Amino acid sequence: MTLLxxxxxxAPDGYRFRTQPPVGTPASIVDWVEGVAARTRxxxxxxxxxxxxxxDALAELxxxxxxxxxxxxxxxxxxxxxxxxxxxVARVESRxxxxxxxxxxxxxxxxxxxxxxMRDTLDGLFDGVMQGRTMYVIPFSMGPIGSPLSRYxxxxxxxxxxxxxxxxxxxxxxxxxxxxxxxxxxxxxxHTVGYPLAPGQQDIPWPSNELKYITHFPxxxxxxxxxxxxGGNALLAKKSFALRIASVLAHDEGWLAEHxxxxxxxxxxxxxxxxxxxxxxxxxxxxxxMLQPTIPGWKVxxxxxxxxxxxxxxxxxxxxxxxxxxxxGVAPGTGWxxxxxxxxxIQSDTIFTNVALTDDGDVWWEGATKEPPAHLIDWQGxxxxxxxxxxxxxxxxxxxxxxxxxxxxSDDWEDPRGVAIDAIIFxxxxxxxxPLVVEARDWAHGVYLGATVSSEATAAAExxxxxxxxxxxxxxxxxxxxxxxxxxxxxxxxxRLRAAGGKVPRIFQVNWFRxxxxxxxLWPGFGENxxxxxxxxxxxxxxxxxxxxxxxxVPVDGGLNTTGLDVSSEALAELFRLDxxxxxxxxxxxxxxxxxxxxxxxxxxxxxxxxxxxxLAS
Ligand code: SAT
Ligand code: MN
Numbered sequence: 001m002t003l004l005x006x007x008x009x010x011a012p013d014g015y016r017f018r019t020q021p022p023v024g025t026p027a028s029i030v031d032w033v034e035g036v037a038a039r040t041r042x043x044x045x046x047x048x049x050x051x052x053x054x055x056d057a058l059a060e061l062x063x064x065x066x067x068x069x070x071x072x073x074x075x076x077x078x079x080x081x082x083x084x085x086x087x088x089v090a091r092v093e094s095r096x097x098x099x100x101x102x103x104x105x106x107x108x109x110x111x112x113x114x115x116x117x118m119r120d121t122l123d124g125l126f127d128g129v130m131q132g133r134t135m136y137v138i139p140f141s142m143g144p145i146g147s148p149l150s151r152y153x154x155x156x157x158x159x160x161x162x163x164x165x166x167x168x169x170x171x172x173x174x175x176x177x178x179x180x181x182x183x184x185x186x187x188x189x190x191h192t193v194g195y196p197l198a199p200g201q202q203d204i205p206w207p208s209n210e211l212k213y214i215t216h217f218p219x220x221x222x223x224x225x226x227x228x229x230x231g232g233n234a235l236l237a238k239k240s241f242a243l244r245i246a247s248v249l250a251h252d253e254g255w256l257a258e259h260x261x262x263x264x265x266x267x268x269x270x271x272x273x274x275x276x277x278x279x280x281x282x283x284x285x286x287x288x289x290m291l292q293p294t295i296p297g298w299k300v301x302x303x304x305x306x307x308x309x310x311x312x313x314x315x316x317x318x319x320x321x322x323x324x325x326x327x328x329g330v331a332p333g334t335g336w337x338x339x340x341x342x343x344x345x346i347q348s349d350t351i352f353t354n355v356a357l358t359d360d361g362d363v364w365w366e367g368a369t370k371e372p373p374a375h376l377i378d379w380q381g382x383x384x385x386x387x388x389x390x391x392x393x394x395x396x397x398x399x400x401x402x403x404x405x406x407x408x409x410s411d412d413w414e415d416p417r418g419v420a421i422d423a424i425i426f427x428x429x430x431x432x433x434x435p436l437v438v439e440a441r442d443w444a445h446g447v448y449l450g451a452t453v454s455s456e457a458t459a460a461a462e463x464x465x466x467x468x469x470x471x472x473x474x475x476x477x478x479x480x481x482x483x484x485x486x487x488x489x490x491x492x493x494x495x496r497l498r499a500a501g502g503k504v505p506r507i508f509q510v511n512w513f514r515x516x517x518x519x520x521x522l523w524p525g526f527g528e529n530x531x532x533x534x535x536x537x538x539x540x541x542x543x544x545x546x547x548x549x550x551x552x553x554v555p556v557d558g559g560l561n562t563t564g565l566d567v568s569s570e571a572l573a574e575l576f577r578l579d580x581x582x583x584x585x586x587x588x589x590x591x592x593x594x595x596x597x598x599x600x601x602x603x604x605x606x607x608x609x610x611x612x613x614x615x616l617a618s
Contacts, residue, residue, distance in 0.1 A: 009044050009134045012064050015057035017046040021137075022174065026182045029154055033137055036156050036190055039123075042130035047137045048163055050173020058160045066205040067161060068351075072361030077348040081363060082161060083381055084230055084354055088208040090396045091232040091239065093477050095212040098244065100481065101219055107482030108596050109472075118215050118224075125194065125213065125226050132197025133158040139177035139186075140170040142242050142309075142323035147416035149255075149309055149321045151246065152180050153187035155236050159207075159229045162191060165351060168326040168400050170237045187221050187245055189236035194227040216240060218248040218480050230353075231328060231398065242307045242323045243478035251481060251489050254496070255311035259474045261289040262304040262322055262419065264410045265533050268297025273537050274419040276308050276320055276505075278474040279427040280455035284512060284525065286329050290341035290408050293530030295561060300530065301410035302341075302403070303419055305329065310421065312493070316502025319418030324403070331355050331365040331397045338367065338526060341408045342399075351400040354379040356392035365393030423536050425508045428455040428471070433582035434511040436523055436575040437532045437560075439539055439546060439553035443494035446507025448608035449552075451487045452590045470593050484600035491604055506540055509552070514575055522571045531561050549578055550615035584616050 009017060021030050025047075037045055048054060059080060062068035068080040098106040099115040106112040113121075136157050143150030157163060166172050180186050194209030209227035216223055223240045225233060232239035246257035260276040267273070279285040289305035304322025313319040327345070331352065334342050346352075355365045356376040364373055372392065378384040379394045403409055412419050426449050428434065440446035450473045470476070472483050479486060497504045510532060512525045535555055538544040546553035554576055562572065591609050594601045 009046065009061075011057035012060045013057060015053060015060075017054065017057065018049055019044065019046060021047055022177060025177060026180055026184075028182065029139070029180065029186070032154070032188060033156065036126075037135055039126050040130035040135060040158075040192065041128045042133050042135035042158060044134045045137065046134055048139075048167075048173050050167055050175065054173075055164055055167050058164050062160055062164070065203060069357065071352075071363065075360060075362040076350070079348060079350045079352065081355065081357055082351060082353045083206065083379060085206045085208050086380055087210065088206065088228050088230045089354060089394055090230060091477070092212055092214070092228065096214040096477070097216065098480060099215055099217050104600070105218070105481055107479065107484065107600070109476050109479050109483045113215075115217055115219070122213070122215065122224050122226070126190070126192065126224070129192045129194060129196050129226075130158045132199070132201060134160075136160070136163045138163060138166050138172050139180060140166060140172035140237055141176040141179060142170065142237060142246070143321045144414040144416050145171055145175055145179060147321055147418070149311055149319075149416070149418055150323070151187070151249065152176065152184055153189055153237060153241050155189040155191060157191040157234070159191070159193050159234060161229055162234050165235050165328075165400050166237060168351065168402050169235055169324055169328060171325050185221075187223065187241050189223040189225075189241060191225040191234055191236055192227075193229050214240065216244045216480060218245065221245055221249070235328070238307070238324065238328065239478050242309070243475070244480035246309065246323070246480070247475070247478070247486065248480040250309070251485065254493075255309065256490070256493060258308050258310060259306070259478050260304075260308040261285050261306065262308050262320055263289060263291070264301045264303060264412065264419065265537065266299040266301075267534075267537060273422045273540065274303070274320070275423045275425060275533070275536075276310065276421050277425040277427060278450065278453065280429065280453065280469070280471040280474045282330075283427050283429050283455060286327070286334070286342060287339050287526060288529060290339055290345075290406070291529060292341060292527050293533075294527040294564075295530050295534060298530050298534065300408070300533070302406055302408045303410050303413045304403075311418070312496055312500050312502075313417060313420070315420075316497070316500035317420040318497060318502070318505055320421050321415075321418040322403070322413060326400060326402045327406070329399050329401075331368070331399050332391070332393055332395055333367040334365070334399075335367045335369065337370075341406065345406040346399045346401050349402060349405055352397070353400070354394035354397035356384060365397055366391055421505045422503070422540055423508060424505050425510050425536075426450045426453050426473070427510045427512070428453045429513045430454065430511050431513060431515040431519075433579050433586055434509070434514065435551075435554060435577075436511060436514065437535065437554065438509045438549075438551055439536070440507040440509070441552055443504060443507065444491060444604050445552065445608060447487055447490045447494065448605055448612075449507060449509045450490065451605060452593070482597070482600055484597035484602070487605055488600075488602040491602055506536070508536055516571065516574060522567070522575045524565075524567065528565060531565065535560050550612065551578070551583060580616055584613065587613050587616065
């Protein structure tokens with residue numbers, strides 16, 4: 001019996017999984033699957049077709065194993081709760097590696113191990129690692145099926161949770177496989193939870209391993225992930241492929257793979273603008289992607305919440321697609337008052353991970369409602385009451401839901417040509433120094449703003465919360481190559497855009513998080529951020545003047561629409577106050593940060609710092 005004739009695992013409702021590759025599957029895929037199976041020795045192989053029936057059968061399987069809890073169908077139809085192992089709750093950057101041939105090609109933002117050494121390690125770890133389990137084959141498309149901007153991959157995994165999540169997050173199964181021919185490039189992504197089962201050994205609800213490796217081979221475009229089933233560690237289409245490997249593809253092929261949201265804004269006259277925005281984790285990116293404007297007549301719609309692939313179209317415009325098909329959003333802090341669109345999106349057909357369970361079979365997390373329920377089962381399965389003194393949901397608990405479920409999804413979100421970008425914004429979380437909004441002087445200055453994004457640390461960053469962290473282009477954890485080469489690539493894209501003759505997007509820096517001397521936020525944020533978008537688009541339309549400052553262009557007095565806004569004139573002044581000493585020390589810090597990249601830093605960015613210092617000093 002060859003592995004491809006392996007027995008099918010039978011789901012509780014009698015559903016029969018597909019155990020044979022569909023006719024026409026490229027030999028390159030079949031060979032790779034057989035090769036990995038020979039190493040990992042699963043009991044069975046399933047070729048995921050991506051159907052609803054298959055998803056339902058996997059859910060059924062996981063419910064029977066105690067991995068998933070079906071939520072009350074009256075409260076939360078077709079939705080499930082999953083509790084992970086408490087030691088497997090977030091991406092682990094310390095266990096993430098870029099294994100390029102040369103250390104310098106990974107650059108200082110990455111952990112690096114020589115590919116041969118890493119392959120040796122992985123050989124040991126993957127040997128027999130899927131014993132007692134089923135290996136699922138997941139062909140997937142990143143980007144709308146058939147878009148020239150789309151790219152393909154095949155993930156192998158022994159986690160049914162990963163298969164179900166990938167069905168929400170990507171376009172996978174049959175329709176993706178049909179697009180991969182013998183000549184289509186595709187990315188290999190092998191994943192295991194690292195928990196083989198001896199004959200007769202009982203499985204556990206969330207198998208994983210204390211040891212974790214999330215490894216990337218940029219030259220051969222491969223991903224190998226061991227030991228975790230959580231988020232970006234395991235859903236390899238997301239950060240591993242769509243950012244780390246894709247950033248390398250994009251660099252080589254002349255496009256951009258960015259950690260950016262995409263939105264469409266429509267003004268009261270019906271004119272549409274598209275914006276791409278990079279924000280480090282925990283800066284309200286999902287809220288901006290689903291923004292509900294407070295200013296009359298404006299509409300914002302969602303194209304993507306996390307990742308954008310951008311390229312220069314035939315028309316010379318910078319065009320962008322959202323390569324993903326779903327949202328993997330942080331639950332805590334998402335509530336009816338903060339993000340009603342997200343709350344509506346997750347009313348049904350959602351997988352929740354590490355949130356709390358209510359007594360009536362629904363879910364809850366900090367911020368979902370103002371008043372917590374009197375009793376819950378917390379994310380670890382224990383009784384919880386409001387005076388338990390600990391969060392009911394894990395701070396990095398998540399919802400996984402299809403983008404098509406989102407009431408604010410834009411009608412062009414699956415346009416195969418991508419949407420034409422009018423503005424690019426770089427955000428960060430800064431309590432001081434950085435104004436509410438600044439327009440870059442030109443493209444090179446915009447690239448400087450992108451390269452110097454800084455923010456406070458998040459759970460995944462494994463740093464002390466509150467420390468300042470440089471996060472260039474919000475890509476620090478997601479670069480597949482040397483970050484300084486990425487900045488050079490952005491400068492090059494600017495030159496190509498100018499040469500292509502289309503309109504070059506304007507670049508802006510925003511900071512929703514500046515605080516006053518008492519530590520109180522100066523800006524209300526959320527829907528009021530539409531005022532900042534309105535200013536950007538009136539700049540693009542040439543409808544409003546701006547004030548030149550040493551750090552870029554800011555609104556003239558009265559330039560920002562504050563009608564009906566409850567912000568004092570003192571607070572507004574403070575939001576834009578130029579703290580010359582703070583800005584100079586920021587520039588010093590940026591220069592020191594650049595020094596860590598040595599010779600690879602493009603000369604234009606050194607020039608930007610020198611010019612900035614000069615403007616600030618005079
Ligand atoms: O777990 S993910 O990498 O998908 C999300 C995140 O941590 O940014
Ligand atoms: Mn992200």
